[in-house]
Amino acid sequence: MSNVNGALEQARAKAQELHKQILATLGKDQANVRANAESLSAQAHELARSVKGLGDNQQADAKQRLNDAASVLEGLAGDAKSLASASQAELKAKNEAAVHRARAAALKLSQALAAKRASAQLIHS
Amino acid sequence: MDNYVAIVLDNDQKSYEALHALWNLDSNGDVTVHGAAVVHRDKFGYVNVATKDTDPGLRTAIGVGIGALLGALAGPIGAAAGASIAAGTAAGIGAAAGGVAGLTADAAKSDQHDQAAFETDFVLPNGKSAVIAEVSEQWTTPIDTMASRFGGKVYRRSKSDIQNDAWFSPDYPEYLYPYDYEPQYA
Numbered sequence: 245m246s247n248v249n250g251a252l253e254q255a256r257a258k259a260q261e262l263h264k265q266i267l268a269t270l271g272k273d274q275a276n277v278r279a280n281a282e283s284l285s286a287q288a289h290e291l292a293r294s295v296k297g298l299g300d301n302q303q304a305d306a307k308q309r310l311n312d313a314a315s316v317l318e319g320l321a322g323d324a325k326s327l328a329s330a331s332q333a334e335l336k337a338k339n340e341a342a343v344h345r346a347r348a349a350a351l352k353l354s355q356a357l358a359a360k361r362a363s364a365q366l367i368h369s
Numbered sequence: 370m371d372n373y374v375a376i377v378l379d380n381d382q383k384s385y386e387a388l389h390a391l392w393n394l395d396s397n398g399d400v401t402v403h404g405a406a407v408v409h410r411d412k413f414g415y416v417n418v419a420t421k422d423t424d425p426g427l428r429t430a431i432g433v434g435i436g437a438l439l440g441a442l443a444g445p446i447g448a449a450a451g452a453s454i455a456a457g458t459a460a461g462i463g464a465a466a467g468g469v470a471g472l473t474a475d476a477a478k479s480d481q482h483d484q485a486a487f488e489t490d491f492v493l494p495n496g497k498s499a500v501i502a503e504v505s506e507q508w509t510t511p512i513d514t515m516a517s518r519f520g521g522k523v524y525r526r527s528k529s530d531i532q533n534d535a536w537f538s539p540d541y542p543e544y545l546y547p548y549d550y551e552p553q554y555a
Binding site: 259260263264344347350351354355357358361362365 | 371398401402403404505507543547548
């Protein structure tokens with residue numbers, strides 16, 4: 245797991261953790277997935293809110309990626325919530341969609357972090 | 370610069386250690402790792418991805434995606450070196466590499482296997498393991514130095530270069546793990 249010194253690092257770590265949690269539910273029984281759905285949705289929604297707030301202090305490139313990440317996380321919150329009411333037939337596809345969305349959120353945050361680090365290195369060089 | 374890298378190592382253990390070392394570079398802020406996975410090529414030429422998932426469908430998807438990414442990393446080198454293989458067929462080669470990675474030996478057609486073996490051999494010879502990763506790096510020294518510590522060889526292509534390849538699919542890097550993980554083979 246990455247270090248979590250900065251707010252952006254923390255946000256990425258939380259998105260990585262969400263990906264881990266959703267991945268872990270793949271292949272599990274419906275009751276287990278449903279039991280976790282509300283919690284995952286709430287975590288994604290909270291992270292989206294927190295990520296939106298981070299954009300104000302970043303350069304344009306990082307800011308754009310953070311906005312993208314927040315949108316993806318809101319979508320993930322919806323995906324996760326829909327797992328609670330999904331039929332058995334729908335569950336696998338919806339769960340996989342949530343995994344992809346969590347991966348996309350982690351990637352956007354990782355890209356924002358890279359942009360921030362590149363900017364900091366330019367300033368120090 | 371945004372790059373895809375393959376760090377080719379002698380065995381699985383070294384790959385696991387290199388994977389963790391790569392994420393340590395990320396933790397230190399030396400590079401930013403967007404995703405990484407460990408793959409192994411057995412003595413018969415079949416590529417397996419070390420995942421942490423037990424779901425068979427996802428394992429196959431991961432195999433297809435990362436196998437294809439491996440083919441994309443070889444890219445023009447494989448196409449240029451293969452006198453009998455035109456550059457335009459590289460799409461098929463990359464896809465075949467993915468198929469071989471994700472499926473059992475008897476499920477892959479022999480001609481696909483031959484093509485995949487040809488292409489990926491430039492990056493991952495039989496019996497070797499590798500860490501495949503998508504990274505942002507300001508300079509190549511941190512990863513190159515880390516790889517040399519494990520006796521590894523680094524292959525690197527820019528993300529934009531790979532994305533411009535006719536056969537690239539944005540789904541390929543989807544299956545790289547966005548964090549450090551404990552690799553396991555099926």
